[in-house]
Amino acid sequence: MLGIFKHGLDKTILALKSEKPPVITKDALLDMLLEADVPYEIAEEIIYYLPPSQKVAKADLNRVMKTYFLYDTPKPQATPFVQMIIGVNGAGKTTTVAKLANLYKSGGKSVILGASDTFRAGAIEQLKSWAKKLQIPIIASSQGHDPASVAYDAISSAVAKKLDFVIIDTAGRLQNQKNLSNELEKIVRISSKAMQDAPHQKILVLDGTQGNAAIAQAKAFNQIIKLDGIIITKLDGTAKGGALFGIARELELPILFVGVGESENDLIAFDPNEFVDTITEAIFS
Numbered sequence: 001m002l003g004i005f006k007h008g009l010d011k012t013i014l015a016l017k018s019e020k021p022p023v024i025t026k027d028a029l030l031d032m033l034l035e036a037d038v039p040y041e042i043a044e045e046i047i048y049y050l051p052p053s054q055k056v057a058k059a060d061l062n063r064v065m066k067t068y069f070l071y072d073t074p075k076p077q078a079t080p081f082v083q084m085i086i087g088v089n090g091a092g093k094t095t096t097v098a099k100l101a102n103l104y105k106s107g108g109k110s111v112i113l114g115a116s117d118t119f120r121a122g123a124i125e126q127l128k129s130w131a132k133k134l135q136i137p138i139i140a141s142s143q144g145h146d147p148a149s150v151a152y153d154a155i156s157s158a159v160a161k162k163l164d165f166v167i168i169d170t171a172g173r174l175q176n177q178k179n180l181s182n183e184l185e186k187i188v189r190i191s192s193k194a195m196q197d198a199p200h201q202k203i204l205v206l207d208g209t210q211g212n213a214a215i216a217q218a219k220a221f222n223q224i225i226k227l228d229g230i231i232i233t234k235l236d237g238t239a240k241g242g243a244l245f246g247i248a249r250e251l252e253l254p255i256l257f258v259g260v261g262e263s264e265n266d267l268i269a270f271d272p273n274e275f276v277d278t279i280t281e282a283i284f285s
Contacts, residue, residue, distance in 0.1 A: 024056045036242030074254075094169055097169045098134060101130075112166055114150050116154075116169055119172075148191075149190070151190060151194070156194045204221050208258070215247055218250075230254070231267075232257075232258045
């Protein structure tokens with residue numbers, strides 16, 4: 001797994017090494033963290049909590065960094081377990097839905113998809129294409145159809161067939177649009193009529209290449225609909241892996257998965273220990 005993280009963080013590792021001096025002092029560490037897009041306030045905070053010596057020890061840095069990810073990752077309790085996937089267009093949301101479904105199927109779980117992004121016909125066709133490729137059932141309708149109705153039908157089908165997971169794709173319009181807010185709230189309300197407490201997880205997909213700019217977007221979504229977790233996409237395509245510290249700190253939500261490539265197999269469960277180990281290894285190796 002550490003190797004997979006290293007592959008996904010290749011550009012971040014290169015950014016860290018580009019500023020690497022012979023000896024890691026606090027001043028040098030600050031420059032390295034900023035180069036990897038760790039927010040300035042958090043970079044300073046990390047340094048503040050290190051021992052008073054100007055020279056930085058790997059074990060001390062590792063310990064401090066891991067405190068930013070002390071959030072419980074909830075385990076699926078209900079069957080079916082309903083996940084609602086949220087995010088703006090371009091973040092890789094629909095592809096992430098397919099990757100998540102493939103991950104569950106590869107683990108021996110049964111899955112059904114709900115194509116509730118009825119705002120774009122392309123999103124429906126994209127998800128149907130993924131479902132066919134992965135041989136996973138899907139509930140879909142036509143562009144303009146009520147997205148809450150699609151979610152209801154997908155959950156109802158999963159309940160009847162005793163499936164393990166329902167993954168609901170949603171529209172990816174800008175987060176400040178009132179109609180999207182109303183749409184997401186309605187999907188949640190109607191989902192709970194198909195199954196009590198559904199959706200059990202509302203997950204935001206963030207584009208990792210946006211770095212710290214994604215935090216404001218996430219906060220806006222969290223105001224519209226209370227989020228339960230984050231998925232970071234395109235981590236392999238950016239040197240901004242340090243932004244995960246800011247995302248975890250500012251949102252106080254668990255990072256559940258990260259995308260580290262383009263294939264259906266390139267979504268992995270986020271392990272904060274392995275993530276921090278990779279970062280500190282890059283700084284000191």
